[in-house]
Amino acid sequence: MDAQVNMHTDKKALDWANLGFQYQRTDFRFTANWENGSWNEGRLTDSECIVVHEGAPALHYAQQCFEGMKAQTAADGRVLLFRPELNSERMNLAASRLLMPEVPQELFFRGVEEAVRANYSWIPPYGSGASLYIRPMLIGVGENLGLKPAQQFEFRVFVSPVGPYYKQAGLSVISLAVSEVDRAAPNGTGSFKVGANYAGGLLATKLAQELGANEALYLDSAEGRYIDEAGSANILIVSKEGVLLTPKSNAILPSITRRSIMILAEDELQMPTEERAIDLRAEFPTFQEAAACGTAAVLSPIGKIWFDGQWHDVGDAGSVVGPVMQKLYDLLIGIQKGELQDNHGWLHAVSI
Numbered sequence: 001m002d003a004q005v006n007m008h009t010d011k012k013a014l015d016w017a018n019l020g021f022q023y024q025r026t027d028f029r030f031t032a033n034w035e036n037g038s039w040n041e042g043r044l045t046d047s048e049c050i051v052v053h054e055g056a057p058a059l060h061y062a063q064q065c066f067e068g069m070k071a072q073t074a075a076d077g078r079v080l081l082f083r084p085e086l087n088s089e090r091m092n093l094a095a096s097r098l099l100m101p102e103v104p105q106e107l108f109f110r111g112v113e114e115a116v117r118a119n120y121s122w123i124p125p126y127g128s129g130a131s132l133y134i135r136p137m138l139i140g141v142g143e144n145l146g147l148k149p150a151q152q153f154e155f156r157v158f159v160s161p162v163g164p165y166y167k168q169a170g171l172s173v174i175s176l177a178v179s180e181v182d183r184a185a186p187n188g189t190g191s192f193k194v195g196a197n198y199a200g201g202l203l204a205t206k207l208a209q210e211l212g213a214n215e216a217l218y219l220d221s222a223e224g225r226y227i228d229e230a231g232s233a234n235i236l237i238v239s240k241e242g243v244l245l246t247p248k249s250n251a252i253l254p255s256i257t258r259r260s261i262m263i264l265a266e267d268e269l270q271m272p273t274e275e276r277a278i279d280l281r282a283e284f285p286t287f288q289e290a291a292a293c294g295t296a297a298v299l300s301p302i303g304k305i306w307f308d309g310q311w312h313d314v315g316d317a318g319s320v321v322g323p324v325m326q327k328l329y330d331l332l333i334g335i336q337k338g339e340l341q342d343n344h345g346w347l348h349a350v351s352i
């Protein structure tokens with residue numbers, strides 16, 4: 001370890017309640033390297049900069065993937081992760097897709113836990129409304145020019161205290177604009193959390209924001225008809241018949257938040273759920289409520305959607321948080337903060 005970790009029990013003097021979703025430098029990050037077929041032990045470092053070769057495949061050919069997770073402080077002081085084994089699993093799916101070595105679950109957990117623990121003073125306190133965002137990443141480093149996989153890799157985990165992803169605090173209504181540009185090809189990398197998907201989406205986000213939307217909504221790229229997902233979140237719909245719908249598509253990220261909310265709707269609200277192709281234009285009149293969901297987005301109700309040259313209000317009241325989304329939000333964050341019973345064994349406490 002080249003960084004001296006002093007465990008502070010004090011918290012930083014941040015205005016926790018007013019944090020946005022921005023990078024905040026914290027004291028330590030975890031880094032491990034892969035070379036000659038194996039991972040080293042890894043260590044904490046205090047440098048937020050990575051020195052890589054100018055020929056690194058991560059820089060030229062986007063041979064990289066990442067994850068997004070959050071740690072929350074519970075009322076009793078526990079520091080809670082939400083279903084971290086699914087982030088580990090998803091990172092390894094992306095690694096395999098891009099011909100990168102898998103990060104063993106033990107290394108993934110150790111990296112995440114060490115980065116969280118070493119930055120204890122940066123973990124937002126209980127009740128602040130903020131959380132510690134955790135960004136594990138895997139990048140192809142070393143020298144390379146031709147199009148072939150890297151021979152060396154770095155697994156890194158950094159953390160940053162964050163507030164809400166969309167500007168408004170708490171549960172507030174957002175708007176999406178259907179994108180004219182595609183995010184992912186039907187048999188491409190859309191279902192993997194790889195940076196290349198996001199680079200291609202930057203223009204879509206910009207165009208959506210020029211229309212006054214929070215972000216882009218992608219339709220399937222084969223027909224431009226079925227809902228895929230938003231730029232940084234999956235989509236949930238409550239139909240007028242009271243069914244919780246979510247798009248089935250092999251071009252979207254399998255959101256851990258969405259998978260969890262579908263289970264909560266069934267188990268806690270006794271709602272029928274369906275994962276199926278959803279034709280935006282044909283089915284829009286049957287939408288009662290809609291939301292975007294993800295680690296950063298949490299659950300953000302969608303008030304209106306721009307498509308075919310105009311805004312369309314979702315359900316009866318475009319700017320009001322619907323009752324089902326409110327209940328699902330309360331259930332989700334109640335569990336994540338340790339306020340509600342964790343019936344599914346989703347929480348993982350970091351030993352501090």
Ligand code: PLP
Nearest residue numbers: 232233234253255256257294295
């Ligand atoms: N879709 C995209 C494109 C995302 O970037 C994210 C964020 O991670 C999600 C969906 C939501 O996934 P999760 O709930 O696992 O954070």
Ligand code: COI
Nearest residue numbers: 068069232294295296297
């Ligand atoms: C997340 O929700 O963790 C993400 O990775 C989305 C990202 C665009 C902030």
